[in-house]
Amino acid sequence: MSSLAKKRRIFIIVALAIPVLLLVCFVVVPAVDLIRMSFTNWDGRSADYDFIKFDNYVSMFNNKDLWRSLGNNAVYFCVHLLMIPIELAFAVLLNSKLKAAKFYKTMVFLPYIINGVAISYAFSYFFSPVNGAFDGILEAIKLGMLKQNWLSDEKIVNFVLAFVSLWRFSGYHIVLFTAALQSVNHDIIEAATLDGANAWQMFRYIQTPSIMLMVDFILFDNIRGAMQVFDIPFVMTSGGPGYASSTFTLYTIKTAFTYDNFGLASTMAVAIMAIIILIYVVQNKIIHGIILKGDK
């Protein structure tokens, strides 16, 4: 048997060597390296650089444009967060007795599949100030006076972009919720029906607890997504006008690849990771500690 054990060990080592090596080189090392680089003034090209202690952190905290970008991330975060109950309700709807449910499920997930760059351009056209489709709709329903410069007005641009983001990603959450709802035990549902539970009670006391794991995932996905918004503003406004629709990631990438300040960009990247973890922990505390308190 010892020769089999030896064979077994060789198999494990050979099989895992490449995937683990790739993971370490291209994911783990870069993530750790970001922290080291955040204390340097590296420009992305030269061989040498200096350690400048916390200078990057100081200049990051004093950067008004970056704070503004972070505020824009908050818009995406809040809009998507407010949408989660609606997404859940929609998933319940798709799971209920519904004619053509399969077709609707296909449609709701379609935006998530579509090329992000292509759809961003399509929405640029949709909200375009010249012959734009959205203005056309407003005119058709006699609301022409509501016409705006949807993508160049500082006050509304982020909400327009967040709407595009909702359009693209809500279907993903709805499909995930649908899957979670389907995994709810049917015996429990039947028992509750026999006990005379109405639709709301069924949702609140039977379905919600069963899908808490999925809620957790979606909340985390929302933070990760909101902090990393990139392609929609990048394609539709390149963060403009000025920094009005810039996001933290957009600003970070610009700092690295346009202004060649990889040290400062690394600091921002570390900040993004820290913020994601921080919001997740706080959000988890709130949800499990307050809202669901007394359920057990």
Add this chain to the structure above:
Amino acid sequence: MAEFTPVKPQERHTIPAKARSVTAQIIKQIICIGMVILVMLPILLTVFASFKTRGDMVNTSPLLLPTNPTLENYKKVFTDKYLYIGLGNTTLILAISLIFNVILGTLTAYIIERFNFRGKKFVVALFFIGMLVPTFVTEIARFKIINGLGMYGTIGGPILIYVASDLMQLYIYRQFLANVSVSLDESALLDGCGYFQLFIRIIFPLLAPATATVVIIKAITIINDMYVPYLYMPGNNQRTLTTFLMDYANAQQGSWQTLAAGIVVIMLPTILLYIFFQKYILAGVTAGAVKE
């Protein structure tokens, strides 16, 4: 505290149950049709625009079909040689990345799912961390490594990144393997079949349905990805389908009808994949999110 208040019988019968369920169905249908309109509107209007002449764009409402449908806009896209360069690069990146993703993904998932060995916890933790690290920002540090390997400006950079960093295939394979009986492995081993043979002859073919899911989902992710090719493949001849569209858009200078045709052409491949392989896609997407 579950406190179900039973509905009183007489209340339940004030409205006939059947009429009530018909009303409910109508309301549901209205909501769903509203959703379909919301989803289709930006896509359909772009398709409308792509068949319009310049004159039509000015004279007809964006909400209406073209009065003089034209194929000129599509001709322009399809005669752009960079579309074909993009198609070639995307296909090449796709093919190589998928092959590696499938081979390494099946092997890793198989070992993690079926073997116990020293350091297993560490390896699993490593892959778990790999899933949590935000991809966008790590690019700043990853850039240095790819550059150091001389992969900047080649299709090697994106391939390496797609193979190494996106780990959703592990979830899909592991979930699938968890439902496959172990007895097959054991009887093969007793027959004197080596581990590699066992994997190649039995496990790998067994995973075929999961592989279909992995291939389709990864294909969609890679075709749609803008970020990695944008950072690592800056040259004109290094366009992918997605970055081709960005160049094409800049060249159209606000001529929406020609850009619209480009948008439709670039959207089409993944939409077609979705229509034909929807079952696999939905299965895989949810597998990636449901933790064991």
